[in-house]
Amino acid sequence: MGIFILRRLGVMLLTALCLTFIVFFLTNLYPNLEKLAKTQGNFRMSEEAVESYLGDRGYLDAMPVKFGRWVGVMPGWVTEKVDDDGNPIVTGRCFARNTPQDQRATFCGVLQGHWGSSTVFKTDVGGLVMTRLGATGKLMGFVLLLMVPMALGVGVLAGMREGSRLDRSLSTFSIATTATPEYVSGVIFIALLASSKNGLSPLLVDWGWMDAKTLFSGSATRAVDDATFKNFFLPVLTISLYGMGYIARMTRASMTEVMTAQYIRTARLKGVSFGNVVMKHALRNALIAPFTVIMLQIPWLLNGVVIVETLFNYKGFGWLLVQAASNNDIELLLAVSVVSVVVVLLTQLISDIGYVFLNPRIRIS
DSSP states (O other), rough: HHHHHHHHHHHHHHHHHHHHHHOOOOOSSSHHHHHHHHHHHHTTHHHHHHHHHHTTTTTTTTTHHHHHHHHHOOOOEEEEEEETSEEEHHHHSOOTTOOOOOGOOSSOSSGGTTBBBOTTOOSSSHHHHHHHHHHHHHHHHHHHHHHHHHHHHHHHHHHSTSSSSSHHHHHHHHHHHHHHOOHHHHHHHHHHHHSSSSSSSHHHHHSSSSSOOOOSSOOOOOOOOOOOOOHHHHHHHHHHHHHHHHHHHHHHHHHHHHHEEEEHHHHHHOOOOHIIIIIIIIIHTTHHHHHHHHHHHHHHHHHHHHEEEEEEESHHHHHHHHHHHHTTTHHHHHHHHHHHHHHHHHHHHHHHHHHHHHHHHHHHH
């Protein structure tokens, strides 16, 4: 087991390094750098001014050199100039302007905990990403609490009696939830449950069942700091419904296969009740495959909530990704991409380890 984990960790580190370099290469293409220079300077900058801006900040150096600086294994760039009065101006990646030479850091990359500064938010990228990642983590936690039990329940009920009316109804419901995009279901929920003029809320007010104007809030901005049932339920429900269909169908397929196994038939012939057969014999084996699917939902939740967070104005990790991409914030976009890669690889590692523990046949082999 130890060798298995070490091998997986080695592959994971190599994969993370390769994917990180690809993202770094794409974000540091010259058109992106030119747009960055004009955004920070002046959109009417000449080509010479753009090259001077980029050259002074090390953006025109070779790609491996820039990547090494960003990682923190190569010294940061240093630019020395003279102002109009003849005074020296020394700037660098790892220190502020005109910092004394004995106080200048040589390395300042990811390995040293320096992720750069956001050109849009004017703050440290590392702290900004961690804050927004925590907000999305809270959203993911509530989504998993709602989505996983609901999906497993639907899948197990559908798979217990294959071909029955209950099976057909639940399977249709699962397909419908997966086939409906989040931006469609989210808009529908807002129109039906968060509108003071249309949907269910005006009816409840007219009937005297509710004092507030709306049943739920159509914006989840306040939920980042103060999550309540009213301002947080709609984004959680929107993501949960879209993700539960796939888990439910995988659970239903696994449950159907287990229910036709020989040991299940033997238990039934021995007179074991149907409920005991399902709970004591079929359920544990049927949940092995859905476990992997559930773990793979975590990276999807991290990166797939972009639409929902934008729709409900929930300022989490997905919202931050949109801001970084739309404003060409290179340092922030790199940090968001690296965190996404690490989360995907870690969840896959946990999924592989958990699958080994759940399936004795793999553990023995």
